[in-house]
Amino acid sequence: MSKEMPPEFYKLLEEIQAIDFVIVELNLYLDTHPHDYVAIQQFNENTEMSMRLKVEFEQKFGPLMNFGRSYSNYPFNWVDTPWPWQV
Numbered sequence: 001m002s003k004e005m006p007p008e009f010y011k012l013l014e015e016i017q018a019i020d021f022v023i024v025e026l027n028l029y030l031d032t033h034p035h036d037y038v039a040i041q042q043f044n045e046n047t048e049m050s051m052r053l054k055v056e057f058e059q060k061f062g063p064l065m066n067f068g069r070s071y072s073n074y075p076f077n078w079v080d081t082p083w084p085w086q087v
Helices: 006-032 035-059
Strands: none
Touching: 006 035
């Protein structure tokens, strides 16, 4: 399977991956520094940005997550490839 996707597909997916990495790191930091107000602000800002990017991606290219975490268009578009983890 080698379906070529437009450059914006890869750009948005890379942005989502990068911001989600930041969120994981902030989460780990906040586990040991729960009173760091600035880190909490950064966590919340990055979480909001991640959600916005995921909505944008899914509107343009289809679902990112399965098991009810993403909506599907009609027809059910999980059969469309590549799936996000395949690129």
